[in-house]
Amino acid sequence: MNIGQAAKASGVSVKMIxxxxxxxxxxxxxxxxxxxxEYDAREVNELRFIRRARTLxxxxxxxxxxxxxxxxxxxxxxxxxxxxxxxxxxxDTRIREMQAMADTLRHLAHCCAGDxxxxxxxxxxxxxxxxxxxxxxx
Amino acid sequence: MNIGQAAKASGVSVKMIxxxxxxxxxxxxxxxxxxxxEYDAREVNELRFIRRARTLxxxxxxxxxxxxxxxxxxxxxxxxxxxxxxxxxxxDTRIREMQAMADTLRHLAHCCAGDxxxxxxxxxxxxxxxxxxxxxxx
DNA sequence: GCTTGACCCTCCTATGGTGGGAGGGTCTAT
DNA sequence: ATAGACCCTCCCACCATAGGAGGGTCAAGC
Numbered sequence: 001m002n003i004g005q006a007a008k009a010s011g012v013s014v015k016m017i018x019x020x021x022x023x024x025x026x027x028x029x030x031x032x033x034x035x036x037x038e039y040d041a042r043e044v045n046e047l048r049f050i051r052r053a054r055t056l057x058x059x060x061x062x063x064x065x066x067x068x069x070x071x072x073x074x075x076x077x078x079x080x081x082x083x084x085x086x087x088x089x090x091x092d093t094r095i096r097e098m099q100a101m102a103d104t105l106r107h108l109a110h111c112c113a114g115d116x117x118x119x120x121x122x123x124x125x126x127x128x129x130x131x132x133x134x135x136x137x138x
Numbered sequence: 139m140n141i142g143q144a145a146k147a148s149g150v151s152v153k154m155i156x157x158x159x160x161x162x163x164x165x166x167x168x169x170x171x172x173x174x175x176e177y178d179a180r181e182v183n184e185l186r187f188i189r190r191a192r193t194l195x196x197x198x199x200x201x202x203x204x205x206x207x208x209x210x211x212x213x214x215x216x217x218x219x220x221x222x223x224x225x226x227x228x229x230d231t232r233i234r235e236m237q238a239m240a241d242t243l244r245h246l247a248h249c250c251a252g253d254x255x256x257x258x259x260x261x262x263x264x265x266x267x268x269x270x271x272x273x274x275x276x
Numbered sequence: 277g278c279t280t281g282a283c284c285c286t287c288c289t290a291t292g293g294t295g296g297g298a299g300g301g302t303c304t305a306t
Numbered sequence: 307a308t309a310g311a312c313c314c315t316c317c318c319a320c321c322a323t324a325g326g327a328g329g330g331t332c333a334a335g336c
Contacts, residue, residue, distance in 0.1 A: 081252035114219035
C-alpha cells in the first residue's frame with residue numbers, strides 16, 4: 001500500500017503522513033525498492049487514530065502519549081483518562097475565554113446602530129477602554 | 139517617548155510594537171537622531187486600540203480595517219458593525235466546534251474507569267471509530 | 277521497448293502572532 | 307569615562323497545515 005492509498009484509507013493527507021513520519025509521531029514507514037513508503041493495515045489504523053485524536057483537539061505531544069498507551073495492552077486506563085481530562089480542562093478554559101469575547105462583542109454590536117452615522121459604541125470601546133491612563137503616564 | 143515607555147503605556151510589548159510597525163499595521167514611527175522610535179499620545183492610543191481588539195479576538199486584517207474606520211471621523215457605523223458581526227459569527231462557529239470536542243471528550247472520560255485496568259473507552263473511540271473501513275479498503 | 281500520466285520522493289516556503297536571543301549602537305547618570 | 311539601561315536589526319522557534327519546484331518510479335497501452 002502506497003502513501004496515497006494510506007491517505008485515502010485513513011483520512012490523513014499525504015502531506016501530513018509524511019510530516020508525522022518526519023517528526024517521529026509514527027514509526028518510519030518501511031520503503032519499497034523505489035524508495036516508496038509502504039503501509040499496512042496496522043499503520044493505517046494508527047493514522048486513523050491520529051486523525052480522530054486531532055478532531056478532538058489533542059496536540060501532537062498528547063497524541064504521541066495516547067498512541068504509546070494505545071500500543072501498550074497493559075496500560076492503566078488511569079493514564080489515558082488523565083491526559084483526556086487535562087485536555088478537557090484546557091478546552092473548557094479556551095471556550096470560556098472565547099465566550100467572554102463573544103459576549104462582549106455581541107453586546108457592543110447590539111448597541112451599535114449600524115447605519116450611516118459615525119457614532120459607534122464598538123469603536124468607543126476599543127479606543128476608549130482606559131483613556132485617562134495615557135494622559136497620566138505621558 | 140521611547141518604545142519601552144509606549145509599551146508600558148499601551149500594554150503592548152516592545153516586540154509586538156516593532157512587529158506592528160514592520161508589517162504596516164501602524165504607520166512607521168518617526169525616529170530620533172539615534173534612530174530610536176518615537177511615540178506620542180496619539181500613537182499610544184492606537185496601540186491600546188490594537189491591544190483591546192486583540193483581546194476580543196480580532197485578527198490583524200480586521201484590526202487594520204477597524205483602525206482605519208477609527209481614524210475616519212465620517213465612517214458609517216454600519217461598516218464597523220459588519221466587521222464585528224462577521225467576527226462574532228466566526229467566534230461562535232469556533233466555540234461550537236470546541237464545545238463539540240469537549241462534549242465528546244467529557245462523555246468518553248466519564249465512561250472511563252481511570253484505574254489500573256487497561257480497558258478504556260477513550261482509546262476505543264480513538265482507535266475504533268470505523269475499523270471496518272480499513273478491512274474493506276485493503 | 278517506449279511513452280504517458282499518475283504517483284512518489286525530498287526540500288523549501290508560507291501561514292499568524294508571539295517570544296527569545298545575538299551582536300552591536302545610544303543615552304544618561306555618576 | 308564608564309556602567310547600565312535602553313534601543314536597534316536580523317535570525318530562529320513555535321504548531322499544524324498546505325503549496326510548489328524539480329526530479330524519480332511505476333503501470334498501462336501502444
